[in-house]
Amino acid sequence: MKKYHNKSELSHYLDNLRDDGVTIGFVPTMGALHNGHLSLVNTALDENDFIVVSIFVNPTQFDNQEDLVKYPRTLEEDINLLKSVSKDKICVYAPTVEDIYGKDIVSKSFKFDGLEQQMEGAFRAGHFDGVGTIVKRLFEIVEPKKAYFGEKDFQQLQIIKKLVELYNLPVNIVGCPIHRAKDGLAMSSRNTRLTKAHRAEAPFIYKTLQSAKAKFKTNSAQKVTKWVEAQFKKNELLELEYVIIADISTLKPVKRKSSKRLYRVFIAVYAGDIRLIDNIALN
Numbered sequence: 001m002k003k004y005h006n007k008s009e010l011s012h013y014l015d016n017l018r019d020d021g022v023t024i025g026f027v028p029t030m031g032a033l034h035n036g037h038l039s040l041v042n043t044a045l046d047e048n049d050f051i052v053v054s055i056f057v058n059p060t061q062f063d064n065q066e067d068l069v070k071y072p073r074t075l076e077e078d079i080n081l082l083k084s085v086s087k088d089k090i091c092v093y094a095p096t097v098e099d100i101y102g103k104d105i106v107s108k109s110f111k112f113d114g115l116e117q118q119m120e121g122a123f124r125a126g127h128f129d130g131v132g133t134i135v136k137r138l139f140e141i142v143e144p145k146k147a148y149f150g151e152k153d154f155q156q157l158q159i160i161k162k163l164v165e166l167y168n169l170p171v172n173i174v175g176c177p178i179h180r181a182k183d184g185l186a187m188s189s190r191n192t193r194l195t196k197a198h199r200a201e202a203p204f205i206y207k208t209l210q211s212a213k214a215k216f217k218t219n220s221a222q223k224v225t226k227w228v229e230a231q232f233k234k235n236e237l238l239e240l241e242y243v244i245i246a247d248i249s250t251l252k253p254v255k256r257k258s259s260k261r262l263y264r265v266f267i268a269v270y271a272g273d274i275r276l277i278d279n280i281a282l283n
């Protein structure tokens with residue numbers, strides 16, 4: 001499997017493939033790959049001749065320095081995992097910070113029609129400027145036909161679709177369903193950092209979201225979010241940061257339900273110092 005740390009070498013390699021008529025898909029990641037990433041990789045392999053998986057812990061999207069420092073970095077394991085999927089249809093782009101940012105490690109400022117102000121945007125200052133900066137940069141380097149993102153970061157997915165629309169980028173964005181552990185916990189690279197007790201308690205998040213979905217059939221969004229808040233108040237190990245029922249196109253909290261709109265419930269929870277997010281469709 002080919003591995004690149006340098007954008008010019010990667011571009012040169014991909015240009016040659018494109019000249020031969022090879023279609024290129026792209027799975028951007030921050031590494032510490034798990035089955036959720038592998039399901040994106042497998043979907044991308046089904047839909048493209050060749051795929052690039054980027055592995056880059058992007059410093060500008062972290063609002064919390066400790067989270068950035070402690071973010072798992074497991075490049076060799078990641079490459080072995082990808083090799084077990086395919087040795088000749090995947091290449092890895094694992095750039096240095098300098099290859100992406102040069103000497104100036106800063107993000108650009110983006111407006112995504114207000115999508116960036118909700119939820120993660122409200123709780124993680126500058127996060128979506130960092131995401132917008134890195135994803136746009138990676139698209140310019142890789143020039144994929146299609147790029148794959150998980151619905152666990154549903155807000156990120158909507159923002160990337162908006163980025164593509166606003167900048168007229170020639171790439172199709174494909175959203176892929178959340179991959180869950182058997183007990184329902186959404187797969188995340190951060191799960192490896194949970195203590196035993198927090199890992200055992202973490203499925204409470206998905207269970208509560210499922211009950212919220214059932215309650216949403218007959219109750220208002222406000223009633224359901226209050227109910228979720230009450231459940232977390234009783235939980236001694238998990239601390240709720242937010243729960244919001246939002247319209248999937250605006251990501252704004254629902255004031256009054258309409259049968260014509262689609263909604264999701266979004267949640268962010270602290271398990272000790274590990275921040276977990278999840279969401280499910282409500283209708």
Ligand code: PAF
Pocket residue numbers: 028029030056058061131134135153156
């Ligand atoms: O979802 C992620 O892993 C990251 O936000 C992404 C899209 C790779 C950008 O750094």
